[in-house]
Amino acid sequence: MILTEDSVNKIKEKAKQYPRMKSAILPALTIAYQQVGHVDPVIYEEISSIIRIPALEIAEAATFYTMFHKKPRGKYLIQVCHNISCSLMGADSLISYLENKLGIIKGETTDDDIFTLVTVECLGSCATAPMMQINEIFYENLTPEKVDQILEELKNKD
Amino acid sequence: MFYSPVITNAAEAAKSDRLHLFKYVEDPDQDKLDTFVKHGGYAAWRKVLDGMKPDEVIAEVKTSGPRGRGGAGFPTGMKWGFIPKDSPKPRYLCCNADESEPGTCKDRVLMERDPHGVIEGMAIASYAIGCHLMFIYIRGEFFFCAQQIEAAMKEAYAKGYLGKNIFGSGYDLEMIVHTGGGAYICGEETALLNSIEGHRGMSRIRPPFPAIEGLYACPTIVNNVESLASVPHIINRGGEWYKTLGTEKSCGSKIFSLSGHVKRPGNYEVELGFSLKKLIYDEAYGGGILGDKKLKGVIPGGSSTPFLLPDMIDVNLDYESLVEKGSMLGSGAVIVFHEDTCIVWVIKKLIHFYRHESCGKCTPCREGTGWLEKIINRIEAGQGKPGDLEKIDDICNNIMGRTICPLGDAAVMPIQSSLKLFRDEWQYHIEHGKCMVKSDFSFG
Amino acid sequence: MTEDVKTKEQAKPEVPMVSFTIDGRQESVPKGTTVLEAAKELGIHIPTFCWHPKLKSVGSCRMCYVEIEKWPKLAVSCATEVMPDMVVFTNSEKVKQGRKAILEFILANHPLDCPTCDKGGECDLQNLTFAHGIDDNRFDFQKNRFTSSTEGTTFDDKRIGPEIILNRNRCILCYKCVRANKEAFGEYDLGVYERGNIAEINSAPGKQVTNPFSGNLVQICPVGALTGADWRYKIRVWLTKTSPSICNFSSSGANILFYKDENKNKIHRVTARRNDAIDDGWIPDITRYGYQIVGSDERLKTPLIKKEGKQVEATWDEALDLIAKKLNEINEKKGRVCIGGMAAPHIDNAGLYSFSKLFRTVFKNNNVDHRSNYRMLPKEAGSHYITLCNRKFRISDIDDSDVIVIFGSDLLKEHHNLYLRIRKAYNFNNSRIFSVNPYSMKSSDVSEAELVYNVGTDEVLVNAIGLAAIEMELVDNTIGQKFKEKIIHKTLSEASGVCGVDEDLIKLIARAIANSKKISFICGELFSRSLARDNISSAILNINKLFGIENKGQIIALARYANSCGANKMAILPNPSKAVVDKLTELWGEYPEAEPKNTDAMLALMRKEEINGALIMGMNPIMMYPDRQFVTEGLERLDFLIACDMFETETTEIADVVLPMSSWAEYPGSYVNQEGILQTVPAAVKKLHQSKSPFEIVKCIAEKLEAQLFESDEQLNNEIEQLLSINDSDILPDEFLKVKFNPEEIEDDYLIPLFIGDDPHHSGYLTQKSNSLNNFRSEAYLELSPELAQKLGIEGGESVRVESPVGKIIVPTIISDYLDNDVVFIPRNFSTTPVTSLLMRKHRIDRVKISRVDE
């Protein structure tokens, strides 16, 4: 099993709340994603064995939603909103800035597997644009200095 | 994790006798149950349980007549009234916290900073419709919101505001926090229900409407966070009072998310009927256009609504006035852009979004958004062909009103509106292979 | 139809009518009808892609637009109910424009590869494009293309199942396949991934579409996205002719259409020919691909005669002469009672009837039987089992049964169409389904409760349901007391203890049966193959009486083969009912007095050399009958064995004369399905090789024996008709029946119950000659639960040794998706694994021990 006992228990715990087991698909994917950093058919099978829903249905749901990465990615997933409000505030140049800084283009992962850079649709930070989400955390009202500082901190974290 | 640094007009609301949603959102302890209660929280919930009949709750909300704040603007009380009285099935309430409409960032503030207010609204609505298990569907990216709501929920359970036999009333109410997985369409109510059920988040054909056959094929009400957050205030102060807010037809207060090229983007709670111009230019709100440039256009109700030109912004922010101007109030997300913005570029951003977010169920939306994106990209890249605009128009017509859910309409409304209002700019693009203006925005 | 086989009809509630206007016509339809259905009913054509008559409407393709007066938008007719006074236009300019726009959208990313597409000629998209005159494609971009360089065959094709090829470029995302697979079949091996305009259909990750209904997916695909490997590139559809027929591998009599090349006398394909009453438009893969046995290279081509211990080819005349000579010899030496006869229940009525007549009027004995897989068949007529089998029912009445009990049947393995009915009732009627079986079943996902009882306690469990009703006072107490008198365990707790099912579950089902408005109580193979079936039948008849089941529904005792019911009616039984015997006496002017001998008795007599000659037609007892050694010995001791079949089998191998028999596709015939519905079908192709139909074979033999069975075809048909019209079904016992129970004695070494039956993709021994079906499964396996595998230390796929007191085989294992108790299953369809050698005729339950091969 890739999923840890803790994740399995969390999934079971959450699944119990719902009137129907199938509702546990999204929570289970979320829990698995938080642990593993991506989801894939092996994970679908594991979830299937926990909540007893066909793996197919888990795969169908997982691929419908874009939040769950389907391939392994860097330790930090940088998601930059490139929707309208952020774009008006310079999201495109923020993306170029990050590309230059990390030496990758969007969709790629740095060689040291620390950062993956992707663009996403509106994340509800329109009035604090531009913004990026790194793993679970939102960083808003970004300036080049702030970006430098954030990346530096993350790199030095361990 | 931390609060969004978004600007609000909480200070104004705190002083106001009329604004209520934002009154305490700047209080760092408002998310704690004690502070919430100290500020009058859960009083409405107690009042309801202490002696109001469900029908009375619905009546109160009906009198005050607020319309849904999620975008469609359907009267909330009337919607609750659609729940069949004699159905033996369980009923469900789903709070729609999927907030994904570009430009909209209001529900997030309420959930982060006043989570109990949301829960209280949900609880009252549940009681009104006879629901014993309520859901809040929070978009998956809002980890912090989900944490805040979950923490508040735990507190509410611990102190007996939720759970079995609440305050000895005999009424049981459970709550589930359900997080999404990244799909704008899941904000659409039937897709949201499918998503909770564990299906792919695709819309369902109506009828049956959710109030008759919703979650797990049982009667279900879906309401926006802001819609529900205003309910306790209606109960506390009465429907008649609430009716005095706003205009005659559009009553109540509403949070507007102001974004784009303004000096002070932020979330502002104002009474409906507030001047759009004032919202953009007043020092207390938007503070004017960034770099004091000329205004080029405004999207008044989230990315799905038609544009307003500068000469149209002398309009009051209420449902009727905006319709008169050819647009809509939508979710109340005002997006402002100044003279340096290329309209084709704006549309390119938007159509990319709608193509990306189409669930793919209906043919016109699935194929049409893809096709539109291709043509618009080509024009934006300077490769437009004569006839492209007519083709876009035609494709839009073939999508508009022809899909199951309004995502198809949402995708084409701004396009059609831009073709009408900014046609020469489109034409220029095709003829000259480049923009009249360059949307080259730096950040910071 | 020769008799009125209707079950007691419940008065259906009157549906109010709604009147409306459609294309200027004033019409009315039952409330709840959609505009599309109404139009269809009225002969107005509305094009569709995503709609399917047997699936819920999703309204996604948007092709079925209509205009409705006062409605601002075009409406999708498949999901719009007719409302009073609605004014509908199905062909206005606005509608035409709307549909044209949809076609344009669909074609935007659809490859125009019609010349190489196998759907050409029967493609909805092609036809509609033509009809709507779309000529100018305004989509001037490269089309989306899914390439499959790694997984492909050609043209971006991808094999997603043994018989299905997917071309995602052609897919128009109507989702019909995925919906049918889940909604109608309950299968999860095909899905849709991603979303929006990059959504794609595909098999489950790392899996193939192998479900037993997979062929339907190809049939319902409106374009060439799913094509059948079995048919594609063989012939274009417009070069074929069709011929209606029915399935020869199941008792449902599912309706099919053969597609054939008349010049080559060859069948190329089978599709479903929707008949709502019988099959609801779906056919299992067995029905769809089973036709391949007809054209198999392995067919017996000429008669064979054993010469000096070896079978050599012979002419029909040689073979028939030899038969006449030998049968006459036996007759002279020992009399005609020494000739035995077995004929398969998939043979048509004429074949079976003439067979019966040959034995009874020429050989003047009662040595005829069609049952080759039941152990210890009852000798006496009028057994309780027969009474139960004669209950009348209608499969289509399952649709609106509010309570459905499945007792002793693994429907997915042997009654596919019924399995789908039950899912339909669950999906569309919210029926409550109870599965009552000695092991857990695939249908458990639609079951409200699964009652898994201890193997060999069937009758105790049935009694327990009655006891629960009595204890909960759901039935009249005086009647209840009478019921109790006839059974052994007198309290629910006692009975529940013996059968190992929780009392609450038994109460749940008892309450459901008692409260049901319309019930279907289905009894299947697991008990009808049981040694105790007469006793179990008594138990079922008892609760029928106790609950009054048939007053508000039906008891369904399933037959197994295409013409099992016909075989009973044609008297291919040693001991037909009195009504039948009377009728035959009347028709023939005589009826043999010889003692009736069933299959088992005949085999025993062969071993004792008291039966010396036998005619076996379309049956393979060595492979199918319990206790292979017993059967083989019996047949080997015969002086003269005649075996007629399509293929060389274990039985033909030891025959003295082998006669090539035609398949059902080669001769016209009539069949009676399990509900008693008579269906007559024409021949689809001319008889292959030198084969003859069963009727012709019997006729030739009779002629050589200088007997004339029929003066004319009219006489034959007339006699069959008279037999079919006999109704001997309404005899029910007046009193409760005694139900015995003898707990089974278990031998220490052999503990694991073994169930033998059909693989979901096979039927009997014939389908192993179908290449397509073999692509799904071509060898036997032992299916066991993950728990049992763990207990035995066995991994899935590993071969194991299975031993019973009388035999031993080696077979690979499969870990089951749904078995969750300590029983094992082995299919009996493969000659390479002689499972019947493990079975003991006189044991109620077969038990085995299983060990790893390396131990």
Ligand SMILES: Cc1cc2nc3c(=O)[nH]c(=O)nc-3n(C[C@H](O)[C@H](O)[C@H](O)COP(=O)(O)O)c2cc1C
């Ligand atoms: C594509 C689409 C996206 C939507 N997204 C949201 C959303 O994010 N939040 C929301 O509250 N309503 C959203 N809605 C509106 C909902 O369908 C629904 O009308 C609303 O939740 C009802 O709540 P209300 O009556 O309180 O406004 C969306 C609608 C559509 C068609």
Ligand code: SF4
């Ligand atoms: S309009 Fe688009 S998003 Fe809405 S149901 Fe149809 S395909 Fe899905």
Ligand code: FES
């Ligand atoms: S057939 Fe009605 S929408 Fe597809």
